[in-house]
Amino acid sequence: MCSILGIVNENGKLFSANYIIEGISLMNERCNGLGGGFAAYGLYPEYKDYYALHILLKDVELKDQVTEMLKDYVNIYKDEEIETRNVERIPQDYTPWRFFVDVPERYTNDADNYIIDLAMKINSTGGALVISSGKNMGVFKAIGYPDEVAKLYKLDNYKAYMWLAHGRYPTNTRGWWGGAHPFSILDNSIVHNGEITSYGTNKRFLESYGYKCSYFTDSEVLAYLWDLLVRRHKLPIELASEVLAPPFWEQIERMPPERRRIIEALRMTYGPAMVNGPFGIVIANGSGLTGVAGNGTMVGLSDRIKLRPLICARKNDTTFMASEESAIKAVCKNPDNVWAPRAGEPTVAMVNGDV
Amino acid sequence: MEMYSSVPEFRVVIDRQACRLCKRCIENCSFGALEWRDNKVKAFDDRCVACQRCVSMCPEDAIALRRMPSVMSAHPIWTENARRDVFTQSRTGAILLASTGNELHERVIFDNLLLDACQVTNPAIDPLREPIELRTYIGRKPRFVELEELGDSVRLKTELSPALRLEIPIMIAQMSYGAISLEAHEALARAAVMRGTTMGSGEGGLHKKLYPYADHIIVQVASGRFGVHPAYLKAGAAVEVKIGQGAKPGIGGHLPGTKITEEISEARMIPIGADAISPAPHHDIYSIEDLAQLVNSLKEATRYKKPVLVKIAAVHNVAAISSGICRAGADAIVIDGFRAGTGATPKVIRDNVGIPIELALASVDQRLREEGIRNETSIIASGTIRNSGDVAKAIALGADAVKIGTAALIALGCTVCKRCYTGKCAWGIATQEPELRSRLDPVEGAQRVSNLLLAWSIELKEILGAAGINSIESLRGNRDRLRGYGLDHTTLEILGVQPAGS
Ligand code: SF4
Ligand code: SF4
Numbered sequence: 075m076c077s078i079l080g081i082v083n084e085n086g087k088l089f090s091a092n093y094i095i096e097g098i099s100l101m102n103e104r105c106n107g108l109g110g111g112f113a114a115y116g117l118y119p120e121y122k123d124y125y126a127l128h129i130l131l132k133d134v135e136l137k138d139q140v141t142e143m144l145k146d147y148v149n150i151y152k153d154e155e156i157e158t159r160n161v162e163r164i165p166q167d168y169t170p171w172r173f174f175v176d177v178p179e180r181y182t183n184d185a186d187n188y189i190i191d192l193a194m195k196i197n198s199t200g201g202a203l204v205i206s207s208g209k210n211m212g213v214f215k216a217i218g219y220p221d222e223v224a225k226l227y228k229l230d231n232y233k234a235y236m237w238l239a240h241g242r243y244p245t246n247t248r249g250w251w252g253g254a255h256p257f258s259i260l261d262n263s264i265v266h267n268g269e270i271t272s273y274g275t276n277k278r279f280l281e282s283y284g285y286k287c288s289y290f291t292d293s294e295v296l297a298y299l300w301d302l303l304v305r306r307h308k309l310p311i312e313l314a315s316e317v318l319a320p321p322f323w324e325q326i327e328r329m330p331p332e333r334r335r336i337i338e339a340l341r342m343t344y345g346p347a348m349v350n351g352p353f354g355i356v357i358a359n360g361s362g363l364t365g366v367a368g369n370g371t372m373v374g375l376s377d378r379i380k381l382r383p384l385i386c387a388r389k390n391d392t393t394f395m396a397s398e399e400s401a402i403k404a405v406c407k408n409p410d411n412v413w414a415p416r417a418g419e420p421t422v423a424m425v426n427g428d429v
Numbered sequence: 430m431e432m433y434s435s436v437p438e439f440r441v442v443i444d445r446q447a448c449r450l451c452k453r454c455i456e457n458c459s460f461g462a463l464e465w466r467d468n469k470v471k472a473f474d475d476r477c478v479a480c481q482r483c484v485s486m487c488p489e490d491a492i493a494l495r496r497m498p499s500v501m502s503a504h505p506i507w508t509e510n511a512r513r514d515v516f517t518q519s520r521t522g523a524i525l526l527a528s529t530g531n532e533l534h535e536r537v538i539f540d541n542l543l544l545d546a547c548q549v550t551n552p553a554i555d556p557l558r559e560p561i562e563l564r565t566y567i568g569r570k571p572r573f574v575e576l577e578e579l580g581d582s583v584r585l586k587t588e589l590s591p592a593l594r595l596e597i598p599i600m601i602a603q604m605s606y607g608a609i610s611l612e613a614h615e616a617l618a619r620a621a622v623m624r625g626t627t628m629g630s631g632e633g634g635l636h637k638k639l640y641p642y643a644d645h646i647i648v649q650v651a652s653g654r655f656g657v658h659p660a661y662l663k664a665g666a667a668v669e670v671k672i673g674q675g676a677k678p679g680i681g682g683h684l685p686g687t688k689i690t691e692e693i694s695e696a697r698m699i700p701i702g703a704d705a706i707s708p709a710p711h712h713d714i715y716s717i718e719d720l721a722q723l724v725n726s727l728k729e730a731t732r733y734k735k736p737v738l739v740k741i742a743a744v745h746n747v748a749a750i751s752s753g754i755c756r757a758g759a760d761a762i763v764i765d766g767f768r769a770g771t772g773a774t775p776k777v778i779r780d781n782v783g784i785p786i787e788l789a790l791a792s793v794d795q796r797l798r799e800e801g802i803r804n805e806t807s808i809i810a811s812g813t814i815r816n817s818g819d820v821a822k823a824i825a826l827g828a829d830a831v832k833i834g835t836a837a838l839i840a841l842g843c844t845v846c847k848r849c850y851t852g853k854c855a856w857g858i859a860t861q862e863p864e865l866r867s868r869l870d871p872v873e874g875a876q877r878v879s880n881l882l883l884a885w886s887i888e889l890k891e892i893l894g895a896a897g898i899n900s901i902e903s904l905r906g907n908r909d910r911l912r913g914y915g916l917d918h919t920t921l922e923i924l925g926v927q928p929a930g931s
Contacts, residue, residue: 245549245550269897271547271896271903272898272903274906274907274908274909275905275906278906279906281798282798282799282804283801309574320900322562323562332584332585335585336574336576336583336584336585339574339585339587340574341902342566342570342589343570343572343573343574344574345900345902345905346905346906348902349903351898352551379554379559381552
C-alpha cells in the first residue's frame with residue numbers, strides 16, 4: 075500500500091513541517107510502521123551553495139572513516155550530527171549525520187556526476203548510507219510510522235517550501251532505515267506507492283549508465299531513472315513522464331506525425347526505463363530543470379493504467395499531491411480545486427511558475 | 430564376413446482384419462518401407478523412419494508403429510545408438526549425417542527456470558481486460574534521445590537507425606529454399622505476414638513467388654552467396670549475414686546436385702544439377718574487420734535503409750565474439766544454440782559442438798551491458814524454443830526476440846522423423862520431389878503456423894499479465910522474475926538468476 079504526500083508553495087514561501095506531518099499521519103492505515111520519511115527543500119539557505127549530504131551511519135564510530143573517505147574527494151565545509159530524540163518504537167539502528175561539502179575546483183565542470191559517484195561509493199561500503207545529496211535540501215527517514223519519524227528527527231524545527239512524505243508498508247523487502255522513502259539523488263527525491271514489476275529490467279538498464287542500486291528495494295530505481303532522463307539526458311518533464319509511463323502503441327499511432335516520431339523514439343530508446351506495475355509517485359526537484367524556469371518542481375505521476383491512486387489539489391499558491399483526498403483535506407479544508415490526474419499523465423507544479 | 434548388422438528401430442504393425450487393401454499407405458510412404466506383395470501390404474521395418482505418414486493416411490486406422498520389441502542387450506555406455514552408429518560406419522566408412530537438433534544432451538536449462546507471478550501486493554493484469562503489448566523493434570537504439578526546441582514545439586534531433594518492427598517477439602528462422610520446398614517456404618512467408626513478424630530466406634536466394642512477401646522476409650547472405658543480387662537485398666525487410674548455425678558450427682553446407690532443379694537453380698543462381706557448396710568460412714571474412722566491411726557494404730548496398738543482422742553459432746567464446754560483432758556495426762546478433770535444428774549436418778558436430786542457448790544468451794547480454802553497448806544491437810535467440818514458456822524465459826534472460834525453426838516446421842506437419850537429409854520428407858517439407866511437395870498446401874500451412882504464433886502470443890500475454898507486466902519491454906532482461914530450480918551454483922551465476930526460494 076504505502077501513503078504519499080507532497081506539498082509545495084509555488085512562491086517559494088517556507089512553511090513548517092506540521093502540515094505535511096498532519097497530512098501523512100492521516101493515512102497511517104496505508105502503512106505498517108516499518109518505514110517513514112520526509113524530504114524538505116529550502117532547509118539550508120545559509121549553505122545553499124554546498125551539497126548537503128545526509129548520511130546514516132550504522133555505527134557512530136564509522137563517522138571518522140566516512141570523513142576520511144569524503145576528504146579524499148571533496149572539501150568538507152561543515153559537519154554535524156542531525157539532532158534526534160528517542161522515540162520508543164524506533165530502534166537506534168543508525169546515527170544520522172550531515173555534511174556540507176563542495177567539489178574541488180578541477181571537478182566543478184562535472185560536479186553533479188562527481189557527487190553521485192561519491193554517494194554510490196560510500197553506499198557500497200555497507201556501513202554508511204547517503205540518503206540525500208542535493209543542495210539546500212535533505213531527507214529524513216527511518217523505521218517507524220511517519221509521525222514517529224518526524225518526532226525522531228524533530229522535524230517541527232524545520233521549515234521548507236516543498237515537502238514530500240511517505241509511510242511505508244514494505245512488501246518486497248524487509249523494513250529497515252535505508253529502505254524507507256524518499257529516495258533521493260542530488261536534487262531529486264521521490265516517494266512511491268506501488269511495486270515495480272520491471273525492477274530487474276530497470277536496474278540492469280541503469281547499471282549500464284553507471285548507477286548502482288544498493289537499497290534492496292524497487293523504488294530506488296525511480297530516483298535514478300528521473301536523474302538519468304531529466305538531468306543527464308535533458309528531457310523535459312512531460313517527456314520524461316512519457317518514458318516512465320508510456321502511451322500504448324495504439325495511442326501513439328493516432329498522434330500527430332511529429333509528436334508520434336518523438337514518442338516512438340522515446341519508447342524505442344528508453345523501453346527498458348519504462349516502469350511497469352502499479353505506481354503512484356511524487357517527485358520533487360530542487361533546481362531549475364530543462365525547459366522549466368524557476369527553482370523547483372513537483373511532479374505527480376501514476377502508472378499508465380492507474381493501478382494506484384493519486385489526487386491533486388490547489389489552494390492559492392500551494393499545490394498538494396497525495397494518495398488520498400482525505401490527507402489533503404486534513405491540512406487544507408477548502409481547496410480551490412481538487413482533481414484526479416489521468417493515468418500516465420504528469421501533474422507538474424513549479425516553484426515561481428504555474429501548475 | 431557375416432555380421433549382425435542392426436536391429437530396425439521400428440516395427441510397422443498392420444491389422445490385417447481392418448485393412449481394406451486400398452494401398453494408400455504404400456503410395457504415401459516415401460521411404461519405401463511398404464510394398465505390395467502377395468496381395469497384401471508388406472512392411473520393411475528397417476526402412477521405416479516412423480514419419481507417421483501411413484498412420485495418418487490409412488482410412489481404416491489399420492497401421493500402427495511400435496518401437497522395435499527386439500532389443501539389444503543393455504549397456505549404459507554402449508547405448509543402442511552408440512552401437513548402431515559404429516555398425517553403420519564400419520559398413521560405409523563415411524561421416525554420419527543427421528537432421529534436426531542435438532540428441533545427445535537431453536537437459537534443457539529452460540525447463541529448470543521458473544517464471545514469477547503477482548500475489549496480493551501487486552495486481553496481476555487480466556489480458557482480456559487490459560491491453561498487453563508485445564511489439565518489438567529489432568535494431569540499434571541510440572544511447573539517449575536528443576530534442577531540439579523550435580519556438581513552442583520540440584522536434585526530434587536524434588536520427589534513429591532503421592529497425593525491424595515486429596508485432597510479436599517471435600520470428601521464423603532461416604531455412605533455405607532447397608533445404609525445404611517452395612511450398613514450405615511460401616507457407617512460412619505467408620504466416621510471417623499474417624502475424625506481423627518475419628521469416629528468413631535461408632541461404633538459397635528467393636524464388637520469384639516469394640517476392641510479394643519480401644517485406645516480411647529477412648534475406649540471408651551466407652558463405653556460398655547463393656542468390657544474392659541487388660534486387661534481393663533491396664526486397665528484404667532486413668539482411669542477415671550467416672557466419673554459423675547452431676547445428677553445425679564451423680561447418681559449411683552441401684546441397685547435392687540432384688536437388689538443384691530448374692527452379693532452385695534460378696533462385697540460387699547456379700547451374701542445374703551442380704552441387705551447391707557453402708564453404709565453412711566466408712572466403713572474404715578471416716577476421717572481425719572483414720565482417721565489419723561486409724556489414725558496411727551491405728548497408729551501403731541497401732542505402733542504409735535496412736538493419737543488418739549477423740548470425741553465429743553459440744560457441745564457447747560467444748560473448749567476446751558478440752561484442753566484436755556489435756562493434757562491427759551489426760544491428761542485431763542472432764545466437765543459435767547447440768540444440769538448433771538443420772536439414773543436414775555431420776552428427777558428430779551436431780551432438781558435440783557449441784553450448785546451450787540459455788547460457789550463451791545470458792553471457793552475451795551481460796557482456797554487452799558491461800561494455801555499455803547493449804543498446805547498439807538487438808539479441809535474437811534461437812535453437813530450442815519449443816513453446817511460449819521458452820520464449821518468455823529467453824526474453825527474461827535478455828533476448829529482444831526469438832526465432833523458431835523446428836516448431837514452425839512441426840506446425841506445417843513435420844513429425845521430427847530426423848530424415849530431412851534424405852530429401853524424401855513424406856510431408857512435403859524437406860523435399861524437392863513434385864509428388865511429395867504437392868502434399869503441402871501453402872495456404873493451409875500458413876494458417877497453421879499463424880495459429881501457432883497466435884496461440885503463443887496469447888500465452889505470452891497471460892504470462893506477462895500474471896507477472897503484473899503490460900509490455901514486453903519490461904520483461905526483457907528482467908532476470909529478477911526468473912528463479913532456477915535444480916541448477917548448480919555456477920550455472921545460476923552465469924544466468925544471473927537466483928535459486929528458487931531465495
Ligand atoms: S492405407 Fe490402411 S487400409 Fe489402405 S492398404 Fe494401407 S493399411 Fe490397408
Ligand atoms: S521436415 Fe520432413 S523429413 Fe525432416 S524431420 Fe520433419 S518430417 Fe522428417
